[in-house]
Amino acid sequence: MMGMRIGWVGLMALALALAARGQDIDGKAQYEMLCGACHGADGRGASAEFPPLQGSEWIQGDPERMIQVILHGLEGPVTVKGKTYNLAMPPQGAALDDDQIVAIVNYVRGQWGEDEGTVTLDEVAKARKHTEGRGEMWKDWQLLKRWPLPSQAGPIKNLIASVYKGTFKTMPDFEKLELAAVEEEHSGLIDVAQAGLKDHFAVVWEGDLKVASKGRYRFRLNSDDGSRVFVNGKEVVRIDGLGPMKRQQEGAIELEPGIAKLRVEYFEHTGEEGISLSWGKGGKLEPLSQGRQASRRGRYSPHPLVVSEKARIYRNFIEGTGARSIGVGYPGGVNLAFDADELSLGLAWVGDFIDAGLHWTARGQGSQVPAGQRIIELGGAPGFALDEGGGWPTDWQKHLTHTFRGYRLDEMRRPTFRYEVGGVNVEDKPQNVGSDELVRSLVLQSRGPAELMMRLAGQGVRRLGSHHYDLGEGVHLEIAQSNQVEPILSDGALLLRLKLKKGENRLGLRYMWK
Amino acid sequence: MRNLFTAAIGLALAVASPAEDYYSREEIPLPPGEVMELGSIALLPEKRVAVSSRRGDIWICEGAYGEDLTKVTWKKFAEGLHEPFGMFWRDGWLWLTQRPEVTKIRDTDGDWEADEFVTVAAPWGINGNYHEYAFGSEPDQNGDIWVALCLTGSGSAADESPFRGWGFRITPKGDAIPVVSGIRSPGGIGFNAKGDTFYCDNQGLWNGSSSLKHMKPGGFMGNPTGNKYWKLQNVLPQPPEPANESRIETERKKFPALVPPAVVFPHGLVGQSPTAVLTDTTEGQFGPFAGQVFVGEQTHSQVQRVFLEEVKGVYQGAVWHFTEGYRSGIVPMRMAADGTLFVGGTNRGWASRGGKPFTFERTRWTGRVPFEAKEMRITPEGWELTFTKPVDANLAADTANYKMAAWTYVYQKTYGSPQVDKVTPKVVKAEVAGDGLSVKLTVEGRVKGHVHELDYSPLQSAAGEALWHSKCWYTINEWAP
Numbered sequence: 001m002m003g004m005r006i007g008w009v010g011l012m013a014l015a016l017a018l019a020a021r022g023q024d025i026d027g028k029a030q031y032e033m034l035c036g037a038c039h040g041a042d043g044r045g046a047s048a049e050f051p052p053l054q055g056s057e058w059i060q061g062d063p064e065r066m067i068q069v070i071l072h073g074l075e076g077p078v079t080v081k082g083k084t085y086n087l088a089m090p091p092q093g094a095a096l097d098d099d100q101i102v103a104i105v106n107y108v109r110g111q112w113g114e115d116e117g118t119v120t121l122d123e124v125a126k127a128r129k130h131t132e133g134r135g136e137m138w139k140d141w142q143l144l145k146r147w148p149l150p151s152q153a154g155p156i157k158n159l160i161a162s163v164y165k166g167t168f169k170t171m172p173d174f175e176k177l178e179l180a181a182v183e184e185e186h187s188g189l190i191d192v193a194q195a196g197l198k199d200h201f202a203v204v205w206e207g208d209l210k211v212a213s214k215g216r217y218r219f220r221l222n223s224d225d226g227s228r229v230f231v232n233g234k235e236v237v238r239i240d241g242l243g244p245m246k247r248q249q250e251g252a253i254e255l256e257p258g259i260a261k262l263r264v265e266y267f268e269h270t271g272e273e274g275i276s277l278s279w280g281k282g283g284k285l286e287p288l289s290q291g292r293q294a295s296r297r298g299r300y301s302p303h304p305l306v307v308s309e310k311a312r313i314y315r316n317f318i319e320g321t322g323a324r325s326i327g328v329g330y331p332g333g334v335n336l337a338f339d340a341d342e343l344s345l346g347l348a349w350v351g352d353f354i355d356a357g358l359h360w361t362a363r364g365q366g367s368q369v370p371a372g373q374r375i376i377e378l379g380g381a382p383g384f385a386l387d388e389g390g391g392w393p394t395d396w397q398k399h400l401t402h403t404f405r406g407y408r409l410d411e412m413r414r415p416t417f418r419y420e421v422g423g424v425n426v427e428d429k430p431q432n433v434g435s436d437e438l439v440r441s442l443v444l445q446s447r448g449p450a451e452l453m454m455r456l457a458g459q460g461v462r463r464l465g466s467h468h469y470d471l472g473e474g475v476h477l478e479i480a481q482s483n484q485v486e487p488i489l490s491d492g493a494l495l496l497r498l499k500l501k502k503g504e505n506r507l508g509l510r511y512m513w514k
Numbered sequence: 515m516r517n518l519f520t521a522a523i524g525l526a527l528a529v530a531s532p533a534e535d536y537y538s539r540e541e542i543p544l545p546p547g548e549v550m551e552l553g554s555i556a557l558l559p560e561k562r563v564a565v566s567s568r569r570g571d572i573w574i575c576e577g578a579y580g581e582d583l584t585k586v587t588w589k590k591f592a593e594g595l596h597e598p599f600g601m602f603w604r605d606g607w608l609w610l611t612q613r614p615e616v617t618k619i620r621d622t623d624g625d626w627e628a629d630e631f632v633t634v635a636a637p638w639g640i641n642g643n644y645h646e647y648a649f650g651s652e653p654d655q656n657g658d659i660w661v662a663l664c665l666t667g668s669g670s671a672a673d674e675s676p677f678r679g680w681g682f683r684i685t686p687k688g689d690a691i692p693v694v695s696g697i698r699s700p701g702g703i704g705f706n707a708k709g710d711t712f713y714c715d716n717q718g719l720w721n722g723s724s725s726l727k728h729m730k731p732g733g734f735m736g737n738p739t740g741n742k743y744w745k746l747q748n749v750l751p752q753p754p755e756p757a758n759e760s761r762i763e764t765e766r767k768k769f770p771a772l773v774p775p776a777v778v779f780p781h782g783l784v785g786q787s788p789t790a791v792l793t794d795t796t797e798g799q800f801g802p803f804a805g806q807v808f809v810g811e812q813t814h815s816q817v818q819r820v821f822l823e824e825v826k827g828v829y830q831g832a833v834w835h836f837t838e839g840y841r842s843g844i845v846p847m848r849m850a851a852d853g854t855l856f857v858g859g860t861n862r863g864w865a866s867r868g869g870k871p872f873t874f875e876r877t878r879w880t881g882r883v884p885f886e887a888k889e890m891r892i893t894p895e896g897w898e899l900t901f902t903k904p905v906d907a908n909l910a911a912d913t914a915n916y917k918m919a920a921w922t923y924v925y926q927k928t929y930g931s932p933q934v935d936k937v938t939p940k941v942v943k944a945e946v947a948g949d950g951l952s953v954k955l956t957v958e959g960r961v962k963g964h965v966h967e968l969d970y971s972p973l974q975s976a977a978g979e980a981l982w983h984s985k986c987w988y989t990i991n992e993w994a995p
Binding site: 141142144146148149158160163178179180181182183184186187312314315316317323324326327356359360361362363364365366367403404405406408409410413415 | 533534549568569570593594595596597612614615617628629630631632633636640641642643644645666667668669670675717718719786813814815838839862863864865867869929930
């Protein structure tokens with residue numbers, strides 16, 4: 001055994017002596033001799049216990065992270081490409097000279113990195129000096145603190161997405177459109193899902209592509225609906241007009257090494273949407289867009305808000321009511337959205353409450369459709385007005401003060417909405433009765449006698465009796481009779497004339513899903 | 515011989531200690547099974563801490579200051595709020611800025627579940643666009659909350675959502691006073707030691723690089739997209755319409771209302787998405803940087819340190835890297851009186867170096883002082899650089915040990931800007947103070963309106979310690995008088 005040991009050390013010395021001229025060292029040979037036993041000659045890890053280097057985020061970005069691992073080793077758990085390994089890599093700093101480290105690092109990064117820069121002898125010497133005297137192996141978190149991993153980004157650098165809204169059947173002139181949103185996309189991949197829109201929009205992506213060598217580069221494009229790709233200002237490939245993702249096109253352009261400016265224009269009319277783009281010089285093309293699976297519309301994990309014993313509140317964008325609406329799901333499966341801008345019931349429905357998945361995924365773009373059925377839309381205009389003749393005002397009348405004051409929850413977490421209109425303080429408490437009724441009790445405190453108009457529904461209302469109406473979807477509304485309320489059906493809209501006395505006034509509204 | 519010998523020893527010792535020797539970073543366990551993408555942190559009496567999530571939940575914890583963080587307990591206080599970004603405790607209420615309004619919330623029956631939600635003010639519009647964020651401050655010296663409102667989609671200003679891109683001051687009674695215009699995309703808002711309000715604005719349209727901006731009352735922050743709302747109020751005059759493809763320095767001369775970024779954070783070099791703003795008011799509990807400003811950085815999962823000074827009525831100063839390695843993208847931060855820095859994060863929708871979807875962490879000073887440049891104060895000749903410990907006078911007096919570069923950004927309506935108008939200022943004289951705690955630099959070639967990078971990496975402390983961070987970036991808006 002002793003003989004073996006001496007022999008090995010001797011061999012090492014020989015190898016070092018032969019390699020003394022540094023730049024001439026064969027990185028591949030060094031790697032295979034010194035590292036391949038564990039990490040595999042192909043960089044995939046010799047067995048499942050050893051972390052791969054091929055495609056590993058640890059070899060990317062700042063080279064010092066990798067140099068430090070070589071110098072001082074690494075012990076304890078380490079996560080590579082999403083898998084955790086727990087072995088120790090012994091320190092090699094005393095065994096290898098800087099020339100060898102340069103050769104190995106450049107071989108590994110060149111072979112299996114993501115277009116990493118070349119490391120110089122000077123950088124290795126500096127790295128060695130940084131941690132001179134370190135007597136123990138690195139732990140992964142110590143390394144990551146000082147040399148964090150590069151973010152897992154796609155190939156397009158400085159990618160910016162500009163989103164436009166409008167009805168397009170052909171590619172619009174973007175110069176003439178008003179921008180709806182603009183985002184820096186650190187993912188480095190084109191992803192139509194990030195626009196968060198389903199119909200009637202357009203996107204322009206702009207970014208930089210790193211061209212490693214001169215040559216003719218192919219761009220393969222597919223989209224629903226139209227799209228157009230420019231490289232360095234020249235159109236390379238396009239897909240015209242409306243249609244599904246079955247219209248793949250390819251174009252090519254000569255590129256010089258360096259940065260190529262990429263511009264991708266895209267528009268979506270209605271229905272499905274998607275864009276797929278890849279590029280490359282040889283046979284294998286690299287994706288520049290998020291996989292089709294990921295970019296399919298509505299791909300968010302469902303997150304239904306389940307209402308059990310107590311009511312639940314959901315404040316976010318709900319389709320069919322104003323942006324400043326408050327969703328409430330009551331036990332039994334009656335739901336509503338109160339619009340705090342309009343001070344009115346904006347929506348009501350029965351069945352499931354809402355799926356929060358849309359807003360709790362990615363950036364949470366868009367409005368969510370209620371999860372239940374028989375949805376009635378009651379809003380769309382201010383909830384109160386002064387009778388000035390003419391139609392219902394589309395905006396709040398300037399001289400009618402109106403303020404939303406918030407809500408109080410009772411022991412069942414049911415809100416009482418509080419607001420003030422024209423000096424009248426309103427407490428508005430909706431509650432469910434069973435699974436098909438909603439009773440709204442309003443208490444209106446008036447400083448003196450006052451007359452105020454209240455809007456209960458906007459369209460399509462049918463009269464069933466003196467205080468009994470059909471709101472559509474088979475939903476009936478019964479207004480508690482009193483000499484203080486006078487229902488008025490005007491052009492299909494249901495209004496109430498409120499004749500308020502000084503002090504407390506009460507109003508009862510019963511919505512029934514028949 | 516002796517000098518050579520000490521120099522060699524110095525060299526051997528010149529190993530910067532890892533950051534954890536100076537500042538700890540510990541993850542605070544969040545309620546199990548909950549997705550807590552933190553948007554706000556509030557400090558409550560009796561060492562309770564409240565956090566709000568982007569999903570709209572508020573939870574309150576006990577034990578976040580404790581030695582044993584496995585003992586942290588959580589209680590859900592509220593749900594169903596709309597992406598709150600900014601929360602604090604006052605007089606028995608949690609006050610928070612959520613997307614549609616400023617709200618105060620309390621529990622009236624003692625079960626630690628909120629039951630009263632009072633809308634304090636809602637002077638701005640929202641239209642259903644996810645990017646119409648509202649960031650709210652803690653109370654200022656008058657008790658008012660400052661709110662910074664993101665543009666629609668961070669690039670436009672919808673007619674139906676008034677005051678996107680504006681800032682408001684909201685009194686405890688709910689009066690809302692417009693204070694600034696010209697905001698693009700804020701990431702956090704807070705105060706400096708003097709009590710003036712600052713927010714971080716992100717690189718994008720009319721923002722060549724991200725920066726810390728002073729919300730000087732009546733000021734224009736630089737992005738004219740939301741200017742059109744000025745007709746809806748009668749407090750501020752019409753904001754300026756700056757020329758496209760210009761420079762901030764050029765437009766400032768035309769429009770006195772234009773407040774230049776106090777400290778530019780060069781894109782990529784310093785960070786990519788600055789967020790929370792706070793001042794270390796602990797008078798030393800958080801280490802040697804008392805009175806300085808700390809900002810969060812979402813993309814790089816870092817905390818950065820800012821020195822601010824007011825020169826001829828305009829703020830300017832320098833930024834340094836500080837702590838890093840947080841587990842997600844940093845958004846809210848709060849510093850407690852005992853020097854505990856609470857840091858929260860999320861990377862949903864915006865990726866970060868820290869790969870976890872969300873995190874709640876705390877950073878404390880270990881009591882060891884890093885060797886670090888502390889302040890960079892402009893002088894008529896250059897700058898005065900102060901240090902946390904005496905410098906090695908020989909190294910610090912050698913002008914070859916300072917390297918500088920300076921540039922600015924195009925002030926334009928398109929997204930971001932390259933570094934332009936590059937120059938190379940030169941340190942021609944370096945005078946070390948007798949106590950070794952400061953160095954006066956005489957610099958040739960400084961440019962007003964430029965951000966100045968100073969690299970002083972060869973410096974060491976008198977005891978031979980290497981610098982923790984060896985670069986900083988100073989923005990000159992005004993010359994020293």
